[in-house]
Amino acid sequence: MSGIVEQQIHRDPALFYWILLPITVVMILTGILRHYLSTLLTSTPKKQTVAKLREQRSLMHAQQLRGNFHPISKAAFEKRKEAFIEGVKDSKFLADPGAKGQKPNPLQDPAMMDGMMGMMKGQVAMMVPQSLIMGWINAFFSGYVIMKLPFPLTPQFKQMLQAGVGTRDLDVRWVSSLSWYFLTLFGLQPVYNFILGSNNAASQMAQQMQMGQMGAGAVNPMAGAEDMDKVFNAEAENLEVVEHWYVLNGVEDRLLAKVGKF
Amino acid sequence: MIDEKELAIHPIVPDSVQHNARIVSNIRALTASLFGVAAGTLGLESLPGFIFYFFGTAIVSFFIYSLKADSKAESYFFSPMGDLWAGDMFGGLMSFVLTWTLFYGLCKA
Numbered sequence: 001m002s003g004i005v006e007q008q009i010h011r012d013p014a015l016f017y018w019i020l021l022p023i024t025v026v027m028i029l030t031g032i033l034r035h036y037l038s039t040l041l042t043s044t045p046k047k048q049t050v051a052k053l054r055e056q057r058s059l060m061h062a063q064q065l066r067g068n069f070h071p072i073s074k075a076a077f078e079k080r081k082e083a084f085i086e087g088v089k090d091s092k093f094l095a096d097p098g099a100k101g102q103k104p105n106p107l108q109d110p111a112m113m114d115g116m117m118g119m120m121k122g123q124v125a126m127m128v129p130q131s132l133i134m135g136w137i138n139a140f141f142s143g144y145v146i147m148k149l150p151f152p153l154t155p156q157f158k159q160m161l162q163a164g165v166g167t168r169d170l171d172v173r174w175v176s177s178l179s180w181y182f183l184t185l186f187g188l189q190p191v192y193n194f195i196l197g198s199n200n201a202a203s204q205m206a207q208q209m210q211m212g213q214m215g216a217g218a219v220n221p222m223a224g225a226e227d228m229d230k231v232f233n234a235e236a237e238n239l240e241v242v243e244h245w246y247v248l249n250g251v252e253d254r255l256l257a258k259v260g261k262f
Numbered sequence: 263m264i265d266e267k268e269l270a271i272h273p274i275v276p277d278s279v280q281h282n283a284r285i286v287s288n289i290r291a292l293t294a295s296l297f298g299v300a301a302g303t304l305g306l307e308s309l310p311g312f313i314f315y316f317f318g319t320a321i322v323s324f325f326i327y328s329l330k331a332d333s334k335a336e337s338y339f340f341s342p343m344g345d346l347w348a349g350d351m352f353g354g355l356m357s358f359v360l361t362w363t364l365f366y367g368l369c370k371a
C-alpha cells in the first residue's frame with residue numbers, strides 16, 4: 001500500500017539555510033584550505049652533492065638517449081652509446097665508487113626520510129579535515145531527514161544515508177545530512193577547478209587517485225634504495241640493444257611527395 | 263595503431279594534448295552543473311534525469327566538435343572517438359548529481 005502512495009514529508013524551509021548551505025560552504029572552504037595547506041607543506045627538495053647529482057643526471061641522459069634516438073644520426077648515436085657504456089664500465093658516473101655492490105639502507109639516508117615525511121604530511125592534510133567534518137556533521141545534523149534524492153537507491157544504502165533516523169518503512173530516497181556531505185565530497189571538483197585553477201590540491205578524491213598511481217610505481221620514494229651500479233649496467237644493456245634509425249632518412253622523398261601534388 | 267616512425271615525423275605535443283583535455287573537461291563540468299540545475303528545476307526523477315544528462319552531454323559534444331574543433335576533430339584530439347565523443351561522458355556526472363539533488367530538493371520535495 002505504501003508502495004503506491006508516495007511518501008511525503010513536510011519539512012521546514014529553514015533546513016536549507018541552516019544545514020545544506022553551511023555544509024556546502026564548509027566543504028568548499030575546507031577544499032581551499034587544503035589546497036593552500038598542501039602548497040605550504042610542500043618542502044623544497046634538498047640540495048644534493050655534485051657526485052649524487054651527476055649520477056642521477058647521467059642515468060637520465062642515457063634514458064633520454066634511448067627514448068629519443070631518432071633525431072640524431074647513426075654515427076652520433078653510436079658515439080654517445082659508446083661513451084656511456086665506457087663510463088659505466090669504469091664506474092665513472094657512480095657517486096660513491098667504493099660502495100659498489102652494497103645495498104644501501106633506505107632508513108639511513110636523510111633524503112629518503114624527507115620524502116617519506118612529505119608523504120605523511122600529505123596524508124595528514126587529507127585525513128584530518130575529512131574525519132573532522134564527518135564528526136561535525138554526525139554531531140550536529142544527524143537524526144532527521146533533510147532532503148529527497150531524485151533517484152531511487154537500493155535498501156543497502158539505508159543504513160548509511162539514514163543513519164540515526166530509525167524509521168524502518170521510510171523510503172531510501174529520503175536521506176539525512178551525511179549523504180549531502182558525500183555528494184559534495186564527490187561533486188565539488190569542478191568548483192575547485194574554477195576557484196583555484198586546474199591543478200589544485202583541494203579535492204581528496206583526486207589526491208587519492210594520485211596516491212594510487214604513485215603506488216603503481218611512477219614516483220617511488222624507495223627508488224634510490226637500489227644498487228646504482230646495477231641500474232647503470234641495466235641501462236647500458238638496454239642502450240646496447242636499441243635498433244637505431246634516423247628520422248631524416250628518406251626525407252627528400254617525403255618532401256617531394258608532399259610538395260609534388262601542386 | 264600509429265607506428266613509431268609516424269609519431270617521430272608528426273610528433274604529438276603532450277602540453278597541447280593536456281591543454282585540450284583541460285578545456286574540454288572545464289566545459290563539461292560547467293555544462294553538467296547547469297544541466298543539473300535544469301533537471302532539478304524541471305523536477306525530473308531517476309531515469310528521465312539521467313537520460314536528460316546523457317542527451318545534454320551529447321549536444322555539448324556536438325558543440326565542442328563544431329565550434330571549438332572547427333569540425334576537424336582529428337587535428338585536435340589524439341583519438342576523436344575516445345576523447346571527444348565517448349570519453350568524459352561520465353566526467354561531469356557527479357557534479358550533475360550534486361546540483362540536480364540540490365535543486366530538486368529546493369523546488370520539489
